[in-house]
Amino acid sequence: MTGLPPEPASSPGPEPTPEAESPDRFAQARSAQSVALIEDYVELIGDLIAEQGEARITDIAQRLGVAHPTVTKAVARLKREGLANSRPYRGVFLTEAGAALAEKVRTRHRTLVSLLVALGVPSDTAELDAEGMEHHVSDVTLAAFEAYLAARD
């Protein structure tokens, strides 16, 4: 959906985008949507490997609530981006980069949920909302969340 072939969609580093001011914030929020999927997959694959020792296409599909070909496509993309690898009929594995990303995502997710709960959000709602929000939490904001949670104790 990004439809932005000329845009390399670089890493989540804070790129101030030197010019203009309005359009970019929307553009960024929207292109992040593409990142969201990748993050979900990587995190889930990490979870499955941790839980069951392997991540099978079918399991991923079931957990995400999508059909298996959808997962196959997504995994192909993860491989393209160097986050995972797999061999036909064997499971899916994370590369070092993938594992690192998964860990980062998982941490961020936990932090966000903790924050929401700390602010009085019921934990099930916190989980639900965090699932959508987390992909848009920048490192700076995440740090602020951690600081708040740490100070609060």
Next chain:
Amino acid sequence: MTGLPPEPASSPGPEPTPEAESPDRFAQARSAQSVALIEDYVELIGDLIAEQGEARITDIAQRLGVAHPTVTKAVARLKREGLANSRPYRGVFLTEAGAALAEKVRTRHRTLVSLLVALGVPSDTAELDAEGMEHHVSDVTLAAFEAYLAARD
């Protein structure tokens, strides 16, 4: 991108989706992406009307950083959903429902930014992150944010 023709994608009402438990949270987060666009458009149109008395396709396109045909399509969708109306070569206007949604979105946005700032996030980062996060903040969570902000004073 939703690709869910059989899913009417009803109004933002809390539909608990009676069965299953894992897949849905992802599905919900993802289908919310479609809502995000609508919300952005409605909010922006509201802003433009407030600022300049009218919302022109070109202005919307420029603010969102997309080409004008993209906006034309989106506006067609808003009209389909009863959130806006327009006549060729005249501007775009919000229906009552559209204006209500715009107001809700704007309020939520402000609340989220305030919260982030209150937690120590720099205001420019808060604005940027909020743009992406806001569409995933449920009413329950929003209420918690408001309560926190109110109590904090």
Next chain:
DNA sequence: CGGCGAATGTAGCCATGGCTACATCTTTTG
């Protein structure tokens, strides 16, 4: 070790959101 059921892979379709190119209508302006 032959089969059968489950898991994967592949092909091909749909919808959406973006874009470019080109046609038209409006609005300025000389």
Next chain:
DNA sequence: CAAAAGATGTAGCCATGGCTACATTCGCCG
């Protein structure tokens, strides 16, 4: 008031994420 400039509309293409249908391959049993 006609022409140029600017704003919209329309057509048609691309990529992505989903899905269904059909073809293979694996693995477990009998």
